[in-house]
Amino acid sequence: MASARSRSLSRSAGSHGPDTPGAAPPSIGHHGAAPVIRVARRSATRARRTTAGLLDTLDIERMFGYCVSMPLQCSLLTSGDPAVSINPTFSRIRLDGTPWVDVAPGWLRGADDLCGTLASEVPWRQGRRWMYERMVDDPRLSRWYKATEPLPHPILATICSSLCAHYQVPFGSVGLNFYRDGDDSVAFHRDRELRRLGNTLIAIVTLGARRPFRLRPRGGGAGRTLLPASGDLLVMGGRCQADWEHAVPKVASCGPRISASWRWAA
């Protein structure tokens, strides 16, 4: 884990990505592994420490009360210098119709340490939006980089190149979301720029705490819940933005998670 230090977080509006504010999903469980990071949150500064440990599928199902389909990672792979795995395994989950999700467990090595570095060093922004005639803070911090802006860590450029090589398309610049603890979340939404398009890719690398990543069809019907661990890659493709919504719901207790995401549209 990179050295953790307290910092004050910048407060300026203007993140993008999710298009629809909404009521937060209910709290659903307790989580395990997470890096140790000290951040200033709202008025209080709190240090959070959780122990890294392996969970098995039964634990996960007991905790969350529903079936999950993401293989589990060993925490040993998540410390050290970040690097893209040289022999990742991709599995494709076909959703209903043409939407699909690829998952590549352990795609990025050193993801916990990268989480600590980014948590400390990125100039995070507090997004705000109107909801029910009130301006409210987004329940997370974010930082979306323009293609011309310097990145906070060189691995982010390497990740983008690997994604472009794997999917043979030019992904755009990176967006970072910082979920400081279980109170932070993103409600069900479709990504703003991609929701009208029938062929898109959104690649998300999880750094830090494992949180449920939920998917549901817009028209109703059975959803899916994945549990990406630190270093796992999840890619939503096809008509996933047109026909499905995704969310990272609040949870009762967990350590920090950062998601790094790249987008492409046909």
Ligand SMILES: O=C(O)CCC(=O)C(=O)O
């Ligand atoms: O943090 C995540 O895994 C998802 C973030 C997301 O959906 C978004 O930024 O649009």
Ligand SMILES: [Fe+2]
């Ligand atoms: Fe999204």
